[in-house]
Amino acid sequence: MGFFDLFNENEETREKRQKEIREAEGVRDTEFAAEQAHLDLRQEELDIHKDRVQTGDVVLHKDIVEEEQTVNVPVAHDQVIIESREVAHELTDEPITEEETIHIPVTAEKIDVDKHTVVTGEISAHKRSVEEVEQVRDVLHKEVAEVEEHGDTDIIRKD
Numbered sequence: 001m002g003f004f005d006l007f008n009e010n011e012e013t014r015e016k017r018q019k020e021i022r023e024a025e026g027v028r029d030t031e032f033a034a035e036q037a038h039l040d041l042r043q044e045e046l047d048i049h050k051d052r053v054q055t056g057d058v059v060l061h062k063d064i065v066e067e068e069q070t071v072n073v074p075v076a077h078d079q080v081i082i083e084s085r086e087v088a089h090e091l092t093d094e095p096i097t098e099e100e101t102i103h104i105p106v107t108a109e110k111i112d113v114d115k116h117t118v119v120t121g122e123i124s125a126h127k128r129s130v131e132e133v134e135q136v137r138d139v140l141h142k143e144v145a146e147v148e149e150h151g152d153t154d155i156i157r158k159d
Contacts, residue, residue, distance in 0.1 A: 043142035060125055077108030 149155065 039145060041143045041145055044140040046136065046138060048136060058125065060123060073111055075109040075111060078106045080104055080106060
């Protein structure tokens with residue numbers, strides 16, 4: 001078939017050629033269907049599923065650190081003060097004895113250091129769910145009906 005033959009073909013030949021083209025493209029020919037025919041129109045929709053996955057973790061633990069501390073503590077001790085003074089030669093009835101001893105106890109405060117543990121603070125942790133919005137983009141396909149009119153047709157469209 002030549003190029004100019006396309007313009008000179010008759011209606012029957014043209015319909016036959018269009019039918020062959022549609023069949024080659026995998027299009028079902030409904031041109032000669034019964035009184036009623038229909039096409040199913042389909043479109044893609046997004047199926048979105050969410051899964052909770054672990055993205056990290058937080059560990060709370062205690063470390064022991066050493067800190068040297070110097071504290072000034074006042075301590076007391078006894079001092080014995082010995083005073084000598086002269087007296088005016090007074091008479092006494094007491095005889096002189098060989099020994100006379102006076103015992104004076106002397107005391108001092110000694111520092112005894114102990115340690116004890118006290119609670120000075122508390123650390124707590126909790127989780128909360130924070131909702132954010134993420135955009136999902138994809139290309140969706142949709143089938144739409146296309147009506148071709150050939151010749152003298154009377155079509156009423158109801159949408």
